[in-house]
Amino acid sequence: DAALGRAGITVNKNTVPGETRSPFVxxxxxxxxxxxxxxxxxxxxxxxxANKICDVLDDIENTKLQDDINKELESLASNFVVYSQxxx
Numbered sequence: 001d002a003a004l005g006r007a008g009i010t011v012n013k014n015t016v017p018g019e020t021r022s023p024f025v026x027x028x029x030x031x032x033x034x035x036x037x038x039x040x041x042x043x044x045x046x047x048x049x050a051n052k053i054c055d056v057l058d059d060i061e062n063t064k065l066q067d068d069i070n071k072e073l074e075s076l077a078s079n080f081v082v083y084s085q086x087x088x
Contacts, residue, residue, distance in 0.1 A: 001029065003060045008070035009053060039080035048076065 004011050013026035021027065031053075036045065052069045059065055 003056050003066055004029075004053065006063065006070065007052065007056045007066040008073040009049070009056070036080075039077070039082060041080055045076060045080075049073070 001011060001013055009031075011029040011031050014028050014030040015023055015026055016028035019025075019027055033046070036049075052073065056066055056069060
């Protein structure tokens with residue numbers, strides 16, 4: 001959760017279906033995609049982001065990698081505007 005957050009990837013801790021431990025013990029994460037699809041991201045961008053998630057999780061203590069990924073994701077996001085026209 002913290003390592004992904006440092007990399008610019010927001011996740012929520014969630015219980016997974018079939019979990020036998022207490023609901024207060026989260027063994028899974030939820031990754032929301034609505035904000036990304038709203039901005040127009042497609043499969044190509046999701047695959048890129050998924051690979052970055054794997055990179056962080058494969059080297060979870062590497063804060064330099066997390067910072068570098070954060071910059072890469074900021075660059076990616078800058079290509080997808082939140083609103084392309086006024087909404088008023």
